[in-house]
Amino acid sequence: MVDYLLTEEQKMIKELCHKIALEKIKPVAAEYDEKEEFPWPIVKILADSDVCGVYIPEQYGGMGAGIMGMAIATEELSWGCGGIALAFAATGLGTFPILLFGNDEQKKKYLPVIASGKKLAAFALTEAEAGSDAGSIKTTAKKDGDYYILNGTKQWITNGGEADIYSVVAITDKTKGARGATAFIVEKGTKGLEFGKKEKKLGIRASATREVIFTDCRVHKDNILSREGMGFIVAMKTFDSSRPGVAAQAVGIAQRALDEATAYAHQRKQFGQAISSFQGIQFMLADMATQVESARALVYSAARMIDAGSKDIAKVSAMCKLLASDTAMKVTTDAVQIFGGYGYMREYPVEKLMRDAKITQIYEGTNQIQRSVIAMNLIKELAKNK
């Protein structure tokens, strides 16, 4: 294991989250995957163990362990189950807009209940016609006195229906293009906020994914994050901070695949010997281990840069998400290959890892979008240095 020189606090987070993953999540992961149920009993354990508030500042009841704490926790929990871990990680995505752009009152109102695990959060940006092209969202927020009236449908919202707190991006002024969107906090129970059916997915099946539907939903202007017109900035800055979390989820899934494949290769005998004695398998395992470690190193570097307050985080944040998710897909596929026919069976854990890994290449910006972000920054840097 590479020594990442973690602080005492970070070691504690890693150790505790691994213990929870090993003892509480791993034993039930297959069942949640099969039943597609939301893991409320695990959320309760995370809440009681103070894990929900790992990345939230101490003054709001959290641990103040930053993006690095968030990444370590997500990685370890995802080692147990990438879907179950998402109840925690997607709450992080819904919380970052408040952390980054919320005013004092908003922070005081929402962060402590999220830190204590009493409430989950979700981020609602994507729509049917607005995925990678987030600029073409159609959900509108029309000003009416002190209120805004929201109309439209958000699609594929992780934690949708289960979360109590939603960070929502809607168009307040169509004529202003990218400057015409605004971010709002909307609470479950607000009249006009409803949820669509629960989606059936390939992987991360313990996670709930639903439509979030606004029908003349009145939201007070005090619930605006930052100010009118800042919606896309809020979204983009949120992603810059949240991507190491998705990347950490991918690293956790990949590490689990490596662990399972190594143990299996050692125990599986063919031609009278353990298959781990064959160079063909050894080289696969060696590559997998090297790739997982590279991904982890970049994720931790990105997380540390963000925590240190670096301004130029978009590129490294996109890079770590890109590398970690592509690694997860490759390593989990290789793990299935090492398991052979058994790997294809649901009775064994690796096919689920492969299904769970796929989403990390797609959500919070497809890996094609990540490459665009990286390339844009390369060009910007070149122009700046000229």
Add this chain to the structure above:
Amino acid sequence: MNIIVCIKQVPNTTQVRINPETNTLIREGVESVINPFDTYAIEEGVRIKDKTGGKVTVVTMGPPQAEDALREAISLGCDEAILVSDRKFAGSDTWATSYTLSQTIRKIKDYDIIICGKQASDGDTAQVGPGISAHLDIPQVTYVRKIEEISAGHAKVERLTEEGYEIIESKLPLVITVVKEINEPRMPSLKGKMRAKNAQVLKWNADDIECNVNDIGLNGSPTRVIKIFTPPPRKGGEILKGDTHEVVAKAADLLKNVIIG
């Protein structure tokens, strides 16, 4: 309510391997953990505190490294920790151990309930809990699977027996030993772990707890270990096959032989 939980640090049995030559446990390099049964005692102590208020003091007699077990207990919700450690305690059997713990508890002075795990996973004697009660001359209930009521000066508990369970009422202070049916121990919390890291563990030696030197360590231990050996492996059973009536008759005969001889 003042709650005392007595714990022991034991080798992690899920990691222990057997030396195939000598048939003894390989203890080197094996991580130490809180005796699994004691984790239920800690959890029950913390639950009582959550319900009635007060504090949980966790106590262990052991070598200096047993402090780790005490800190873990703090991370699980205990408030104070006392490590009773002295070279003079070396070689203690269950009598001397329970005497030493009872002297510790006398020094703590204020206590309403003392909770122990039903037995330790290494020694398996189940004698230290009852021993503490005898030395302190207070009531005991062993194998408790549920605390029905607990209030100032009074408790009502369910005690697991081979046939079922008994409901026992007792005045406090009381010693109970608990079985794993009593609760599901919680995970440690991050804030608990931080608290445990910074907590002060009290360290008492034989003089601090005013022990009679003849009652502690090897001197104070009436038990002598004559020999340690691995019991012979159980012989395989016999499967009776054939006509039901014949098989039943044969089984009855075999049982008669076992019982009557």
